[in-house]
Amino acid sequence: MCEGSLKKPQGDVRRVTVGGGYCDDDGMVDIPGERTDATQDTTTSKPPAPETPTARPASGVRALVVEDEIALAGVLGSYLEREGFEVHLCHDGGAAVSLARDVDPDVVVLDLGLPGLDGLEVCRQLRTFSDAYVVMLTARDDEVDKLIGLSVGADDYMTKPFSPRELVARVRAMLRRPRPLGTGEDDGPVLRSFGSLSVDPLGRDVWLAGEPVFLTRTEFDLLAALSERPKLAFSRRQLIDHVWGPAWVGDEHLVDVHIGHLRRKLNDEASSSKFVRTVRGVGYRMGTGQ
Ligand code: CA
Numbered sequence: 048m049c050e051g052s053l054k055k056p057q058g059d060v061r062r063v064t065v066g067g068g069y070c071d072d073d074g075m076v077d078i079p080g081e082r083t084d085a086t087q088d089t090t091t092s093k094p095p096a097p098e099t100p101t102a103r104p105a106s107g108v109r110a111l112v113v114e115d116e117i118a119l120a121g122v123l124g125s126y127l128e129r130e131g132f133e134v135h136l137c138h139d140g141g142a143a144v145s146l147a148r149d150v151d152p153d154v155v156v157l158d159l160g161l162p163g164l165d166g167l168e169v170c171r172q173l174r175t176f177s178d179a180y181v182v183m184l185t186a187r188d189d190e191v192d193k194l195i196g197l198s199v200g201a202d203d204y205m206t207k208p209f210s211p212r213e214l215v216a217r218v219r220a221m222l223r224r225p226r227p228l229g230t231g232e233d234d235g236p237v238l239r240s241f242g243s244l245s246v247d248p249l250g251r252d253v254w255l256a257g258e259p260v261f262l263t264r265t266e267f268d269l270l271a272a273l274s275e276r277p278k279l280a281f282s283r284r285q286l287i288d289h290v291w292g293p294a295w296v297g298d299e300h301l302v303d304v305h306i307g308h309l310r311r312k313l314n315d316e317a318s319s320s321k322f323v324r325t326v327r328g329v330g331y332r333m334g335t336g337q
């Protein structure tokens with residue numbers, strides 16, 4: 048089942064029932080358990096009113112929330128809408144892929160446990176046509192490790208229960224991309240070349256031997272960070288600061304997953320690594336293309 052855009056959130060509700068849990072003053076949604084069956088909570092939910100006015104992103108930024116717990120989907124949708132997003136809700140994995148084709152979202156909040164296709168398969172299919180920023184929602188902490196291992200191309204993960212405010216903060220950090228690095232005094236020419244690889248940071252285009260390479264937003268941002276300072280070895284934490292933002296907290300090996308995807312798309316073997324080099328004990332740096 049899919050819905051169109053949400054109505055504007057109203058009211059000054061400070062405590063909201065969500066699937067038997069609540070949304071308290073800290074915005075923490077407490078969710079008692081994952082459900083993938085047809086049993087749905089019909090509780091009406093409203094997010095708390097904002098305490099301070101928030102800046103709105105440019106119009107035309109679209110978010111797709113795929114979550115089968117209808118009340119939670121509504122809460123997340125309302126938070127995102129309050130940030131100025133055009134929000135689309137979907138409660139079914141199969142419908143999510145076709146809705147994403149129609150909507151072309153900039154951000155996808157994707158629950159792992161879904162009826163129809165599960166979140167992993169939705170993410171795999173999404174990645175064949177979309178570079179949207181994908182935040183996956185998991186029911187348990189240990190699932191995050193598993194997900195990172197499976198590396199289906201999600202940009203970020205959050206474990207339930209989580210704060211919708213934290214989710215929105217991460218999405219807002221994404222919207223501020225690309226992040227300028229340092230003072231700019233090391234800036235090279237607009238087009239950065241590394242052997243057969245060319246990176247255009249302004250147009251966000253990448254070519255390999257003259258052929259365009261399709262990268263996700265995160266893969267491009269990693270390549271842009273590395274290629275802006277090609278002589279600098281970046282730690283995983285430095286790359287996270289540049290790409291995900293300094294407020295991001297989680298398993299830093301998420302970087303390795305996206306570097307792995309990037310290398311694969313650049314036909315760059317980890318052993319030879321012409322373009323993205325592993326710096327043992329540190330992290331990564333740009334290769335020369337040789
Ligand atoms: Ca679910």
